[in-house]
Amino acid sequence: MSKFDEIRPYHDHEVNAALNGVARHPMMKALMQFTFPDEEEGFWLSQFKGIHSISEFQHRFISQTVRQIIRQSSEGLSTSGFDQLDKNTAYLFISNHRDIVLDTSLLNLVLLDHGLIMTSSAIGDNLVQKTFLHVLAKLNRNFLVQRGLSVREQLESSKLMSEYIDHLLHSENRSVWIAQREGRTKDGNDATQQGVLKMLAMAACEQPLTQFFKKLKIVPLSISYEYDPTDALKMPQIMAQFKNEVYIKSSGEDFKTMLSGILGQKKRIHLHAGKVLDSELDQLECTSEGKNKQLQAIAKLIDHSIIQHYRLWPTNYIAFDLLNNSGQYSGHYTEEEKQLFERRLEMRINSSDTELKKSFLAMYANPVVNANKESRMSMP
Template identity: 65%
Template sequence: MSKFDNIRPFYDVEVNEALCKVAEHPMMKAMMSFSFPELDEKVWVEQLKRTHSIRDFQCNFIYHALMKVLENSSDGLTTSGFEKLDKHTPYLYISNHRDIILDTSLLNACLFDNGLVMTASAIGDNLIKKSFLNILAKLNRNFLVQRGLSPRELLQSSKLMSEYIGQLILRENRSVWIAQREGRTKDGNDSTHPGVLKMLSMASEEKVLMDHFKKLKIVPVSISYEYDPTDALKMPQLVAKANDEIYVKDENEDFMTLLKGIMGQKKRIHIHVGDVLDKELDEIKIEFDNSNKQIQALAQAIDDSILNSYKLWPTNYIAYDILNNTTKYSHLYTEKEKSLFERRLEIRIDENNPVEMQGFLAMYANPVVNKSKYENAI
């Protein structure tokens, strides 16, 4: 038994058995009927049962499902930066995090379109408690981040995950995707949590910490949605935080958020992959001799890349102007775009609740504030 068995995705030799087990599950039927409406059910069931690798499952089924999602719930996906990456090199993609499933799925679709190495991707085990979702995650090359652990268990889990990520990138030639912090960003402030980087460093065999990160080939990724389909769903948590209350999720909340993120309207989406962090690591190595300070500086370098290349939409500028009672960015959106956004606000938010109102607007406005700190970024 491999020490990674509790967190790893399926090996290819396990794929067919798993697919045969879930081929006729109601959720698989719903997903396949949505993805292939022109096909008789027997056709895709037989094709699933003849599939023997994760790559074949992703390319022949999941990719088509994603294209249908984009067709039905967006005005299209645009990309930038992928042409700079080497087709045979595995990278560690560290990304801002907006949507539970789509962030990593869309990145993988872009990697596939560009002939690049696709990723194994981190996912919280709290999101896939349902048996079908657990199997589907492992079929999509997701590895599990264990949540709700004691401090001692967390330390052991972090070390194991660090080793596994190193194993994937350095020995199996597999790219990895991980979010810059635990959970999705609720308030539009994208920042890299140093704890994520400390976890990644735990398996280092290098005397110099930054040399380990150089080997991992970090590529910061920024993803932005014109409309966040789960924007209103994030409000209760923000309200609880503002009132200094502990927020307790409903039993099916993560699952409903997952579905809403996939099927809800997003309008335009943009993914940018930055340059591999290289000279930045050399500079950090020279400037700081303390590992904690090096981690902080690396987190800042990732933030700089993500925020500087973050694609701002009219919704971001509109929210900023409404929130600050200004017309500073009015030249960057139309009256029609503004009225549509105000209508969304009216439908989704209790306008008599100032905390909800502030939280909703700030979620869209904060990327403008953060990007404006960079010269000529806006």
């Protein structure tokens, strides 16, 4: 047995049995009916028998599912920066995190369409408690991030994950996706948690830290949705934090959020692949003292790229102006777009609750605030 067996996705020789084991599951049937609405059940059942690798499953089925999601729940997906990446190189994509399923699914579709190496992607094991979801995650080359562990267990788990990511990148030449923080960003403030970088650095051994991170070929990834289909679902946790209360998820909340993210309206979506962190890391080696200082500096580099290339939509500017009772950004949206957003606000939350309304608007407005901060910091 490999030491990675507890967290790894399926090996190709395991795919056929696993896929056909869930082929008649009601959730698989629903997924395939959504993907191929004009086909009978026998269509995919017969094709499943010939699938013997994750790549085949992703190319022939999951990519079609994601295209159908884009068609039915958005006004299109645009991209930038991916033409600067090498088709034979494995990269570590570190991205802002908005949606449980779609962030990594959209990235892999873009990588597929650009002929780039698709990712093995991190997913919390709390999200795949149902047997079907666990199997589907492993069929999509997800590896498990173990949650709810003791401090000692967490340390061992982080070390294992660090070694596995290093193994994927350098032994399998497999790209990897991880979020810049644990859990989704719910307030629109995208910031890299130093703990994520500490986990990665566990595999550095005796290498200088900046040289280790240079070998990871980090690509900061900016993911921007015009509408967040889970915006209202994020409000209870934000309000609990506002009131200094402990937030406890309800039963089935994660699954409901996954479905809402997939099927909910997103309008336009944009993914930007930033430049690979390289020479900037050489400069850090000369100027930053101590491991923590270097990790802080690397986090800032990632944040700068993600925020700088985050696509700001009319919804972001509208929310900023509504929150600040201003018309500062009125040139970035039409009156019709403003009315549509205000109607969405009224439909999604109780807008008579002042604090709730402020939090909802801040979720959309904060990317504008952060972009302005980055712009000021970059000025000579």
